[in-house]
Amino acid sequence: MRRTASPYPVADRPTAADTHLAATLSRLLPYLWQHKWRVVLALSCLVGAKIANVGVPLIFKEMIDDLSSTQQMVVLPAVLLLLYGALRFSASLFAELREILFARVTQHAVRRIALEVFRHLHELSLRFHLERQTGGVSRDIERGSRAISSLISYTLYSILPTLIEISIVLTILLLRYDVALALITIGSLAAYVIFTVMISNWRITLRRRLNETDSAANTRAIDSLLNYETVKYFNNEDYEARRYDQQMQLWEDAATRSQISLSWLNLGQQGIIALGVTAMMWRAASGVVDGSMTIGDLVLVNAFLIQLYMPLNFLGVVYREIRQALADIERLFDLLAVNREIADSPTAVRLDDGPVAIRFAAVDFSYEANRRILHQVSFSIPAGRTVAVVGESGSGKSTLARLLYRFYDVSGGAILVNGTDLRQLTQASLRAAIGIVPQDTVLFNDSIYYNIHYGNPQARREQVLAAAAAAQLAPFIEQLPLGYETRVGERGLKLSGGEKQRVAIARALLKNPPVLIFDEATSALDSKTEKAIQASLDSAARGRTTLVIAHRLSTIMNADEILVMDSGRIVERGTHQQLLDAAGTYAQMWTLQQLEEAGGAPPERNAAAG
Template structure:
């Protein structure tokens, strides 16, 4: 989806208009500063006209004029300083609002959105949006408004002295602005390409850093260096091209400014010779030309910075404009779980139209029943639990909890009723106390510690230098796999949801820890509806029912012993695992 500049401006304006008083004061102040700059040269004209034609009280007039000039300059300085304070107040608030808006909307995107996106690139996009606004706000405040006031004011001022000079200057300004505008429009796609390459390079960098261990294990240093070199070289070429054409533009711009200064002064000399202009008019014209050039010199840069800012903002605005894939219905109700019965009725689901994962899938799990899902890789076991959490929308059929269609309840109430212990738990770079408390954010410290004890992670936490206040590192990297999993179990224990999903929850534990955790899980599972995704069949022997899944369908079910008595996939999987790797 291509984002237009209008959409970007609308996003910025939606956040700016929340502060109308400060915004109005800034606009008025900026207009006033540059209006004073248009008026001041007239007093310089009077000053030099007085010098050129001495009169009896000329000295008094000069002193009086000088004080007026100083007073106007001080007034402009004061307003400018006040504006700077106001701009800080406005920009910091809008920057904070933009960051919050981006985060709040981004974090509610779907599971598939995040699996298809680089975390580093998303962070970059959020930061770029706020930086883009800062750039746009600064350009409007310090460049665009001053440019408009200066150009209009100077044309009006010059018109009081000569229509010929006004017409000449006006035509030149139109040519100059039009040329810069079309050049900036032509250059924008290259700025966008540069921005996209920058984001791509950030994603490659973040991907490599996040997989530094894998790179070491597979000695992929040279491969990754070459990969990063290739993307940086592509970025360099685009950046070099945009830089070079900018330098060409600056060169043409300089020639145009030299030309108008010569033309204006040449015409002024002609008018002075016939007595239309005075010496003071030359001072007035020269000051106006200098100030006009100062503003117009930056016009191309203003446009380019606008387009660069829009290019930077476009990627995040595209995300803000992208509808959330999973949304609550307007009539969605809170899910009320009284028993915990789960039903999959004729459920169809596929990640692609050509690849169905579940095909008319049917399964009923009774309240309080402990069910294990087994089957070969790719059978659809994890997909079933993802659909239960409503991470994806199903293509057909219904998923019910206590007779309530989960597509008709709020996502928050649905996920509040289900606890998950994943196979590879990922923790926040926060303290252990915060990570466990995430299961129930209002829990007391004592409740957190109690959950940790039940999950058998209290002992290893106490051995850490800062105990429960220990930061676990990005994604919990400072903990072992088993320690991370026990923290995830403690979090699930604290949540105490009526439905529990265990995705091979003991896979990362050693035998001693697994025995302890199995006790904790048995306690945790009491009175709950439990779904266990099992890869190690030895962990599900005590399940009430084992569901065998293949190609998105239930092909068998029963207890462990019942399934062993049949000549099916379960028995084959059991024999493979029981036999191990030894002959």
């Protein structure tokens, strides 16, 4: 299947450098604008709520002044009271309507970004996933997704409303009262913002350190728990606890410094607010004394101070949260910025359905520049034929399967599929044509049925049962109390190695692809089960292009061609009988395995004993 292109920006994704608010919001805007009518209505409600909020003190001032006079004491205050109540309710109404309208916008944006990160991680190369630790990546995604929601909420629910309200209040103070009141307000705001920015910029370093130690501790914990059996085998519970506690101690120190710096920040902010409030009340009280202001004006200024105090105080919290959210989003954006090592060519074509022929043409490959794994490897697998590869561990056998699956690109030469370089084929169509039974089978923490059905999510239940029977798995499943609904545990740890391998075989059979790869697919099976499954594997391979990577030579006797590899080179090739007649490396391997199965000792050991 060809993947549908994402409607969201992919090429111009955010990088670690885009940590300031404007740049980050510009990256988020395309996701928010998917519901543009909701955004517009929500912003309209926001403005309406702030106008109503500022109107309340104005009405309250008029009520105080009217009540202090002898005229219109019955009619006018009653009207003002009704207007006062209407404005109070309107402020709450508009605020809640804004929340209702914008709720889906925020959650949809978080969902789409999280999905894009998830897709991007699946598109990255095997090398990336082998080098990164799952615990740290999962924590970065979790914090980053949560931070996006916080950033949107704080920006549109706090910063923008606060700026609107401050602008309205300053305008009223400048137009109706002494300019000194507006100057005191502006001075307090400026001092507060400058202090908050300076201290918060210092705290961001502490926050990053806190994030790093948190991710490291989480990674260490998950890595240890995933290797639970290994920890038990070596009686290393105390050792693992000490390693985890060492990392948690670093986290504790970082968290303590972060919390102390937060307290100092809060103390400084409250000091600036106290000075500003005192100065404004002194100026307003002086105005009442000299007759330039009324009691209502004093009440109005006091009400404005109370209304500004709350958003101004919250503005400091918001700024800190935004800076912290940006630090969290930075790691998430770093993941999005990782280039895909293996990507489809712009001219890539889809692999046609039908039989598949494969040819390795003088293939060289290195995982690292200074360590060559394959040297000029050339061989062909005609459509419908079986080629087996044998050799010592580290000879490059499994690397052939990884290159054919295009987990990596060759360093030299080419791999041709139906005559086309596989780098010119779409990865989706190539991998759809290949079924693999890996040596190390990893299962999802779900039921046995789910793990088999994963090979072909469109398959019917009877097809799943047939695949399980073909893999000699049905008798084992029928003995379980929950049958196919038995959960296999994390990475399949509740099953034995042989049981996991049979699930992998059933999964590959259910996929029913034209190409099969068996990477030591029976290495974890006992001899009796192996013989029973071997017949099923031979039947499954019939008519399919098959690459068998084998340790037990008895399983590949019927292969059309057998390749013997040593140190990344093909040193022998031929049928089973031809290689035995050649009396070379393969013949020696065959003899040793026959002696081991018969319970004897290798010839060298017998000679030494004699």
